[in-house]
Amino acid sequence: MNGTERVGDLASAAAAQWGDREFVRFGELALSFAEVDRWSSAIAEDLVRHGVGAGDRVMMLLVNRLEVVAAAIASWKIGAIATPVVAIYRTHELGEIVKDSRPAAVLSTKMLGARHLADELECCLQAAGVEPKVRYVADPEDAGEAWSLLPGRDQVPAGGIQPPEPSAPEEECLRLYTSGSTSSPKGVRLHSPSVIFGGRQFNYRLGIGEADTGLALAPVAHIAGFLAACLVPLTTGASAVILPKWDVGEAVRVIDECKVTWSLGAAVFLKDLVEEYEKRRDEGLHVLTHYVSGGANTAPELIERADAIGMWAARTYGMTEASGVVTLAPKESSLERRAYWDGKLADNAEARILGADGAPLPAETEGVITIRGVQLLLGYTDQALNRAQIDDEGWFDTGDRGLVTDDGWMRIVGRTKDIINRGGEKFSSADIEHVLHRHPDVSAAAVFGVPHERLGESVCAYIVPRAEAEPPTPEQLTNFMESQDVARAKIPTEWHVVGELPRTASGKVQKHLLRAARDGDSSVDVAPIAH
Numbered sequence: 001m002n003g004t005e006r007v008g009d010l011a012s013a014a015a016a017q018w019g020d021r022e023f024v025r026f027g028e029l030a031l032s033f034a035e036v037d038r039w040s041s042a043i044a045e046d047l048v049r050h051g052v053g054a055g056d057r058v059m060m061l062l063v064n065r066l067e068v069v070a071a072a073i074a075s076w077k078i079g080a081i082a083t084p085v086v087a088i089y090r091t092h093e094l095g096e097i098v099k100d101s102r103p104a105a106v107l108s109t110k111m112l113g114a115r116h117l118a119d120e121l122e123c124c125l126q127a128a129g130v131e132p133k134v135r136y137v138a139d140p141e142d143a144g145e146a147w148s149l150l151p152g153r154d155q156v157p158a159g160g161i162q163p164p165e166p167s168a169p170e171e172e173c174l175r176l177y178t179s180g181s182t183s184s185p186k187g188v189r190l191h192s193p194s195v196i197f198g199g200r201q202f203n204y205r206l207g208i209g210e211a212d213t214g215l216a217l218a219p220v221a222h223i224a225g226f227l228a229a230c231l232v233p234l235t236t237g238a239s240a241v242i243l244p245k246w247d248v249g250e251a252v253r254v255i256d257e258c259k260v261t262w263s264l265g266a267a268v269f270l271k272d273l274v275e276e277y278e279k280r281r282d283e284g285l286h287v288l289t290h291y292v293s294g295g296a297n298t299a300p301e302l303i304e305r306a307d308a309i310g311m312w313a314a315r316t317y318g319m320t321e322a323s324g325v326v327t328l329a330p331k332e333s334s335l336e337r338r339a340y341w342d343g344k345l346a347d348n349a350e351a352r353i354l355g356a357d358g359a360p361l362p363a364e365t366e367g368v369i370t371i372r373g374v375q376l377l378l379g380y381t382d383q384a385l386n387r388a389q390i391d392d393e394g395w396f397d398t399g400d401r402g403l404v405t406d407d408g409w410m411r412i413v414g415r416t417k418d419i420i421n422r423g424g425e426k427f428s429s430a431d432i433e434h435v436l437h438r439h440p441d442v443s444a445a446a447v448f449g450v451p452h453e454r455l456g457e458s459v460c461a462y463i464v465p466r467a468e469a470e471p472p473t474p475e476q477l478t479n480f481m482e483s484q485d486v487a488r489a490k491i492p493t494e495w496h497v498v499g500e501l502p503r504t505a506s507g508k509v510q511k512h513l514l515r516a517a518r519d520g521d522s523s524v525d526v527a528p529i530a531h
Contacts, residue, residue, distance in 0.1 A: 003374075007173045007192040008076040008166020010234040011037045018210070022239045024229060025258070026066050031153065033233075036070060042155040043074035044163055047105055050134035053164050054079035056104035057175060060221065061085045061094070061121055063112065064242050067138045067150060068220045069230045071107050072174075079167040080104070083175045084221035086505040087112055091120050093185050097177050099128040100187050100381050106132050107150060110142035118147060169193055172378055176223060178320040187381030188320045197375045198223075198323030199231030201346050205328045206290055208262055210237040215263040215288070217243050217251060219505045223324040224265045224294065231323075238262075248272040256286045264292035264324075266507025268444070270313060271302055277309045292316050292328065297430055297509065299437040303339035314338035317412055321377045321396065322349075327410045337409065345408035349373035352395060353404060363406045366413060370395040401428075418511070420449035421457050422489050432492070435484050436461065439477070441469035446501050446509045450494060450518065461492035462514050462526070464500055471497045471529045499527045 014023070015037035023033045031039070052058065058075040060068050060083065072082035083101055085094070098121070106125070110118045118137065125132065136150040143149040167173050169192040177185035202208040216229035220242060229240045241258050243251060246269065254260065263269075270293045277287055291306065291313040298315045306313035314329040315338065327343025345351055352360050353367040361367045372394045379386045389397045401419055402412040413419070413428035420427055429447040436445035444464040449457035465471040472480075474495040481491040502513040502524065517526040 003193055004169060005192060005196055006076075006166045006169055007195055008079065010196070011040055011073045011077070014234050014237070018237050021210070021237070023233050024066060024069060024240045024242060026064075026242045027244070029066070031066065035153065036073065038156055039151070039153045040070045040073035040077060041157045042151040043071055044077040045157045045161050046151050047074060047080065047134070048078055048161050048163050050105070052078065052080055052104045052133055054167065055171075056080045056133075057083045057101045058105045059083045059085055059098075059101060059103035059107065061087055061089075061106065061108040061117065062138060062221070063087045064216065064220045064225065064229075064244050065138060066153070066242070067107065070153070071136075071150070072226075072230060073234075076166055076173055077163060079164050079171075081167075081172050081175050083177075084226065085177060086219045086221040087117065088219070088505040089177075089185070091124055093177075094120060095124040095127055097185055097187075098124040098130055100177075101175065102128070102130050103132055105134045105136065107136040107138065109138050110147075118142070122146075167192070175381070176221075176226075176320050178223075186385060189378040189381060190323055191378050194323040194375045194377065195231055196235055197346075197348065198227060198325050199233075199235035201325045201328055201375075202227075202232050202262070202292075203236045204347055206262065206292075206331050208232060208236050208238050208290075212236075212238040212261045213258055214238055214240045215243065215251065215255060215260045216240055217246055217263055217269055218265045218507065222506045223318075223320045224506055227324050228264060246272075248276045252276050252280070252285060255288050259286055260288055262290040262292075263288060264316075265294065266503075267293050267298040267302065268503070268507040270298070270306065271443075274302060274305050274309065274311070277311070278305070281309070287311050290331075294318050294506075297433055299434045300339040301434075301438055304335065307335050307339075312338075314343065315341065316343040317400075317402075317410055319398070321398075322346075322371065322373070323375045325375055326351075326371060326398075327408075340411075341409045342402070342412045343410060345404070345410060346373070346375065349375065351404045351408075351410065353402070364403050366401060366403045368416060369398045369400045369402050369404075369410075369412075371398060372396060418448065420447075420459055422449070422452070422459065423455040427487070427490055432459065432461070432486070432490050435481060435486055435490075436463065436477075438484065439472065439480050441465050441472050442477075443467070444501055444509075446511055446514055447492065448511050448515065450515075458494065459490065459492040460494040460496070460518065462496045462498055462501060464498060465529065496526075497529045499529055502526060 015034045018033040075082040137147045172189045174190040214228045216225045218225035317327040414430045418429040432447045443466045446462045450460040452458040502510040517524040
């Protein structure tokens with residue numbers, strides 16, 4: 001890719017190339033590349049009129065809406081930093097994000113269900129001593145003295161204002177707050193080369209282009225949703241459909257109606273889709289063509305089931321810190337590679353596996369994964385995190401363990417904290433979860449180590465039964481594990497059967513909340529199911 005490209009130039013270039021072709025669809029509303037370019041320019045002009053400019057943060061606290069895409073592009077056009085925030089965050093997390101980002105402009109809605117979303121944001125702004133230059137709402141009925149209506153999609157730039165230049169390629173343009181599965185939100189600072197590469201990688205590896213339609217099923221404020229809804233269309237000419245929220249029946253309807261060809265996200269979405277297609281096999285539905293499934297918790301069996309119904313699916317390894325893409329299987333990859341490996345290193349990416357002493361290990365030797373490449377973050381907003389995770393040569397410590405082949409294929413065995421050490425024997429939580437996902441009555445599983453007086457750690461499992469199934473008993477689950485010929489040390493000795501697992505907005509299981517619930521934290525809502 002061209003290292004001089006600026007993300008702030010993408011929309012006008014896309015409009016010049018693809019003009020009246022559909023860029024993005026939300027419900028019955030569809031906008032062309034030219035329309036999104038014009039709308040974002042009108043928003044950019046209004047931001048400048050309010051004094052927002054280069055380096056300022058523009059925060060969008062919204063559920064999936066077209067306004068997130070338009071406001072992000074508008075921010076880039078004036079050199080500001082687009083800062084989409086997932087609306088799953090409440091004041092506990094939101095207060096920290098506001099204090100860290102100190103936004104010059106905010107965009108929200110008055111209400112989100114029963115939540116007074118704008119009031120929550122206002123409380124956080126006041127507590128942090130932050131006075132934005134402008135507060136926008138997305139809906140006309142919510143505008144008032146303090147909150148202005150965001151320029152609408154039919155508004156055109158009035159002219160007469162000279163906008164600042166987009167940020168230089170090496171400067172921050174996108175800030176995302178990620179809590180992952182273990183900690184409070186971290187501010188991830190990305191620049192033009194990283195986000196442009198993140199979008200184009202889907203063309204490089206899967207051939208996604210003008211003939212394709214993607215489905216943004218994750219929150220658009222999350223890297224997976226943002227890629228599908230914004231970055232991939234802007235960089236490849238593909239169109240996008242945004243789902244308001246995850247509903248597998250609605251997703252299948254949209255995929256069929258719009259002939260959607262690709263999507264990406266957590267394994268939980270793929271699982272729902274595969275099960276829905278299996279149930280409706282005889283309806284002649286258009287099946288989603290490609291699905292990129294993030295995380296080592298994607299069971300190989302799930303990729304194989306997807307293949308059986310005509311869907312190309314692949315495990316992949318990604319993170320917000322790498323603009324969503326660390327590995328991605330090429331389109332021609334075999335089923336075995338897609339099911340049992342977590343993708344091939346993306347173009348321009350390097351991986352180095354380190355041993356306990358910090359020294360590099362040979363190929364196909366398990367250790368701590370460090371990576372570097374153009375797609376990596378500029379850094380966190382927290383300098384302490386930068387010192388802890390990024391060395392002087394630009395190697396980023398992912399906190400994950402795995403191995404890499406000589407030709408760049410990676411396999412993840414879990415987070416460093418997800419390696420269970422039972423009496424000196426170390427094994428991966430993900431490996432145990434994969435076995436549990438084979439159980440016919442198990443919908444989801446999460447496994448982690450818990451303290452054991454004699455062995456150091458023992459294995460604890462949280463299980464969600466299938467909706468139509470009788471919840472399996474600990475004895476039945478233990479017998480099943482034994483029938484799978486796994487090492488006895490891997491069989492959980494502590495079982496919890498619950499209604500659902502706590503997850504991040506992107507669908508990743510939050511094991512730190514499960515640990516807290518196990519330790520008696522009543523604030524964590526993990527409801528057990530009686531046998």
